[in-house]
Amino acid sequence: MKVLKFGGTSVGSAENIKTLLRLVGEENLQQKPVVVLSAMSGVTNLLTDAAERAERGEDYDKHLKDIEDKHFAVIRTLLPAAAQNPVFTRLKIFFNELEDLLQAVHNLKELSLQTKDQILSYGERCSTFMISHIASQQFAEAMYVNGSEFIKTDSNFGQAKVDTALTEMLIKNFYAANKDKVLFVTGFISSNAAGRVTTLGRGGSDYTAAVWGAALEASEIEIWTDVNGMMTADPRIVKKAFSLPELSYTEAMELSYFGAKVIYPPTMIPAFMKKIPIVIKNTFEPEFAGTYIKSDVKSSNLPIKGISSIDHISIINLTGSGMVGKAGFSGRLFSLLSREQINVVLITQSSSEHSITFAVKPSDAAHAIALIKKEFELELDANKLALPEIESNLSVLAIVGENMKRTPGMSGRLFSALGRNGINVRAIAQGSSEYNISVIINKDDLSKAVNAVHDAFFTDLKRTLNIFCLGTGNIGKTLFNQLKEQMPFLAENNDLQVKVTGICNTRKMILNAEGLSLEDWENELNNHGEKANLATFVEKMKALNLPNAVFVDNTASEAPISFYQGIFESSISVVTCNKKGNSADYAQYRSFKDTARTFGVDFYYETNVGAGLPIIRTLKELMMSGDKVARIEAILSGTISYIFNNFKGDAGFYETVKEAQELGYTEPDPRDDLNGKDFMRKMLILARDAGYPLEAENVKIDNILPEACLKAASVDDFYKELKANASYFEELKNKAASEGKVLRYIGKLENGNVEISLQMVDDSHPFYMLSGSDNIISFTTDRYKSRPLVVKGPGAGAEVTAAGVFADIINVGTLS
Numbered sequence: 001m002k003v004l005k006f007g008g009t010s011v012g013s014a015e016n017i018k019t020l021l022r023l024v025g026e027e028n029l030q031q032k033p034v035v036v037l038s039a040m041s042g043v044t045n046l047l048t049d050a051a052e053r054a055e056r057g058e059d060y061d062k063h064l065k066d067i068e069d070k071h072f073a074v075i076r077t078l079l080p081a082a083a084q085n086p087v088f089t090r091l092k093i094f095f096n097e098l099e100d101l102l103q104a105v106h107n108l109k110e111l112s113l114q115t116k117d118q119i120l121s122y123g124e125r126c127s128t129f130m131i132s133h134i135a136s137q138q139f140a141e142a143m144y145v146n147g148s149e150f151i152k153t154d155s156n157f158g159q160a161k162v163d164t165a166l167t168e169m170l171i172k173n174f175y176a177a178n179k180d181k182v183l184f185v186t187g188f189i190s191s192n193a194a195g196r197v198t199t200l201g202r203g204g205s206d207y208t209a210a211v212w213g214a215a216l217e218a219s220e221i222e223i224w225t226d227v228n229g230m231m232t233a234d235p236r237i238v239k240k241a242f243s244l245p246e247l248s249y250t251e252a253m254e255l256s257y258f259g260a261k262v263i264y265p266p267t268m269i270p271a272f273m274k275k276i277p278i279v280i281k282n283t284f285e286p287e288f289a290g291t292y293i294k295s296d297v298k299s300s301n302l303p304i305k306g307i308s309s310i311d312h313i314s315i316i317n318l319t320g321s322g323m324v325g326k327a328g329f330s331g332r333l334f335s336l337l338s339r340e341q342i343n344v345v346l347i348t349q350s351s352s353e354h355s356i357t358f359a360v361k362p363s364d365a366a367h368a369i370a371l372i373k374k375e376f377e378l379e380l381d382a383n384k385l386a387l388p389e390i391e392s393n394l395s396v397l398a399i400v401g402e403n404m405k406r407t408p409g410m411s412g413r414l415f416s417a418l419g420r421n422g423i424n425v426r427a428i429a430q431g432s433s434e435y436n437i438s439v440i441i442n443k444d445d446l447s448k449a450v451n452a453v454h455d456a457f458f459t460d461l462k463r464t465l466n467i468f469c470l471g472t473g474n475i476g477k478t479l480f481n482q483l484k485e486q487m488p489f490l491a492e493n494n495d496l497q498v499k500v501t502g503i504c505n506t507r508k509m510i511l512n513a514e515g516l517s518l519e520d521w522e523n524e525l526n527n528h529g530e531k532a533n534l535a536t537f538v539e540k541m542k543a544l545n546l547p548n549a550v551f552v553d554n555t556a557s558e559a560p561i562s563f564y565q566g567i568f569e570s571s572i573s574v575v576t577c578n579k580k581g582n583s584a585d586y587a588q589y590r591s592f593k594d595t596a597r598t599f600g601v602d603f604y605y606e607t608n609v610g611a612g613l614p615i616i617r618t619l620k621e622l623m624m625s626g627d628k629v630a631r632i633e634a635i636l637s638g639t640i641s642y643i644f645n646n647f648k649g650d651a652g653f654y655e656t657v658k659e660a661q662e663l664g665y666t667e668p669d670p671r672d673d674l675n676g677k678d679f680m681r682k683m684l685i686l687a688r689d690a691g692y693p694l695e696a697e698n699v700k701i702d703n704i705l706p707e708a709c710l711k712a713a714s715v716d717d718f719y720k721e722l723k724a725n726a727s728y729f730e731e732l733k734n735k736a737a738s739e740g741k742v743l744r745y746i747g748k749l750e751n752g753n754v755e756i757s758l759q760m761v762d763d764s765h766p767f768y769m770l771s772g773s774d775n776i777i778s779f780t781t782d783r784y785k786s787r788p789l790v791v792k793g794p795g796a797g798a799e800v801t802a803a804g805v806f807a808d809i810i811n812v813g814t815l816s
């Protein structure tokens with residue numbers, strides 16, 4: 001059997017409670033799970049506030065009302081009218097008791113820890129009672145359990161210690177007597193020998209789950225929360241942080257002790273004692289595997305597992321000769337602090353024993369100093385100890401992982417990353433277990449430090465790119481062939497692995513974090529893929545949360561464009577040969593670039609202009625190095641270029657267009673090439689990249705087609721019209737030939753104006769000599785003034801385009 005624990009957000013609304021019950025329903029109900037619940041999100045805070053207000057003699061009615069409303073709204077939404085009454089009645093009794101307690105606090109102006117525990121217990125009791133009743137609509141065997149009766153503790157209110165033997169016996173007996181029930185147990189609350197309510201500390205519901213799991217020797221303890229497990233660093237600080245599939249109990253403890261609020265650290269202990277795996281899962285992305293915490297962790301090639309941090313701490317420095325050789329000194333100091341419940345985060349001691357530095361929460365610092373002054377009064381008076389000093393505005397950063405002790409050079413890597421980034425280290429501590437190296441730095445440096453250290457330790461991983469590919473047509477298919485051919489070379493020579501972790505076309509989609517086979521992808525997709533849904537594909541891609549993820553758009557569709565923004569915001573790079581995104585409104589183009597930059601990911605679209613030819617890159621480098629573009633002249637339609645180069649002699653226009661399509665030069669809809677739209681998009685993208693905020697309507701286009709062809713409603717009709725208008729094209733050709741010229745469709749950008757015109761040019765023109773699907777572009781700039789910089793070559797076709805996409809992919813994460 002399993003123990004499932006759902007946190008505050010998971011029980012925080014009617015919608016989320018429905019999800020929770022669906023997840024419970026999906027369990028194997030033959031072996032009844034135990035479901036441990038937290039208070040609804042926000043309720044514990046409201047109760048704490050209400051209690052503190054009462055103590056100060058202030059009004060707390062609004063708080064009570066908010067709590068009541070929160071619960072009653074759920075009852076009205078999720079229970080049929082006939083079933084609501086008993087729940088309302090019971091909750092009203094709870095609220096009356098609560099009000100009496102608050103009234104008493106208000107009268108006495110005194111709030112003991114014992115009373116506070118009693119008050120807080122109503123959060124879990126209300127949510128669990130309510131949810132167990134909602135659950136009973138679905139599973140008849142649902143039963144409410146006030147967990148405080150089964151977890152027995154000492155009388156350390158607020159942070160009680162569990163009497164394990166007694167607790168396990170009570171839980172076992174109770175479970176045995178109720179084997180046919182699905183138990184819904186209140187988390188967080190417990191009781192002492194006298195039956196008074198105690199609590200297990202903030203986050204204690206996780207601990208409740210572990211205690212039940214250990215007592216019942218559960219197969220698994222699942223902690224359902226609102227994040228995708230434990231990550232390599234706080235994702236709010238490090239955009240590239242990713243979820244860890246597995247951790248040992250110690251690693252999880254170290255990571256969660258410092259910062260990562262994903263799980264309450266003491267939870268690990270009961271699970272560890274009985275070797276029960278803990279799984280951290282996301283209620284809102286249940287398909288995501290989450291993080292397994294267990295003893296037989298697979299060996300991993302990660303040098304460290306993660307970086308944890310505490311945003312704000314203070315340190316206290318003690319110096320003086322009084323400490324030298326006095327064995328009892330630190331014992332006295334730290335037992336004093338522990339007796340007074342001051343949690344010491346980290347300690348360093350100089351080898352000369354002249355000084356001790358330790359870190360505490362800022363709110364504890366002044367109290368700690370007062371205690372020290374009292375305890376060491378004699379030493380201070382005799383000048384054997386200097387007055388203790390406090391330093392504030394500091395943070396702790398720690399690298400954590402069991403591999404550290406086997407791998408030399410870990411601290412070197414840590415300190416060189418900090419040093420390179422100009423981060424000053426105030427103090428250092430290495431856990432004796434070597435699972436953890438901690439440094440104290442200035443608070444202002446924390447974000448930079450965590451990012452720099454994350455890069456330093458996870459760069460090897462950077463070399464695995466996880467690509468999610470949209471489109472399996474002409475370009476998509478060719479890309480897969482090229483990847484397949486080139487994979488061994490990249491692994492051998494560049495330490496680079498490109499994994500295709502998702503494929504989607506208009507019919508089917510498939511995702512696999514392990515990577516799909518490039519030998520067999522077509523069969524996999526068609527026979528094992530699910531029905532395509534772009535939104536779901538994108539959601540699942542995000543849910544997999546793989547490092548170095550790249551979304552590759554090889555379609556000609558508008559549909560994917562609206563997802564780019566959210567993809568960047570999920571720290572996923574985008575590579576696209578689809579021009580629709582960059583050539584729609586300017587504001588969107590701008591936002592893509594800015595968002596990619598904000599989230600530290602790449603947005604590459606070299607193939608938007610001239611297929612694989614280095615045009616976008618060249619322009620970018622000119623601009624970045626401070627050159628100014630005066631003029632761009634270009635032939636950028638591979639299709640039209642091919643047509644003009646081959647529509648000569650006896651060749652017919654219609655046949656030449658067909659050939660261009662068969663050779664893979666045209667857009668999926670060849671009308672886009674011939675009506676100039678595709679060329680317009682390219683010029684617009686170039687102009688924008690050159691710094692002009694233009695819109696499509698600012699581009700002037702000469703039309704080369706007769707009216708009837710322009711109006712053709714389908715591709716078939718279009719071809720019919722091309723045939724029917726053969727004489728129009730013949731005339732054009734003959735006119736040019738008679739003057740010794742060739743036809744060229746040329747785009748020009750100058751002074752922020754863009755136009756595309758049909759021209760007849762003679763052999764003195766630099767664009768006269770072209771063949772095949774050649775594109776040519778000439779940049780006249782401040783530095784390339786009298787002789788322009790020219791890029792020329794095939795600008796269409798599956799091989800050259802896929803190659804351009806390929807190059808963009810392998811540049812992700814490596815170019816600036």
Ligand SMILES: NC(=O)C1=CN([C@@H]2O[C@H](COP(=O)(O)OP(=O)(O)OC[C@H]3O[C@@H](n4cnc5c(N)ncnc54)[C@H](O)[C@@H]3O)[C@@H](O)[C@H]2O)C=CC1
Nearest residue numbers: 471472473474475505506555556557559578668796797801
């Ligand atoms: N052919 C060339 O020389 C060049 C092409 N390109 C661009 O390459 C892109 C792809 O062209 P082709 O491969 O020739 O097209 P295609 O028509 O052969 O393939 C398009 C693929 O996209 C998929 N698709 C379309 N809409 C989708 C959607 N909403 N969700 C998921 N999948 C969808 C289709 O199922 C198909 O697999 C176009 O944007 C084109 O402008 C860019 C430079 C050069």
Ligand SMILES: N[C@@H](CC=O)C(=O)O
Nearest residue numbers: 637638639666667796
């Ligand atoms: N259809 C396009 C292909 C490249 O973008 C062209 O003909 O140029």
Ligand code: NA
Nearest residue numbers: 606609611613
């Ligand atoms: Na290009």
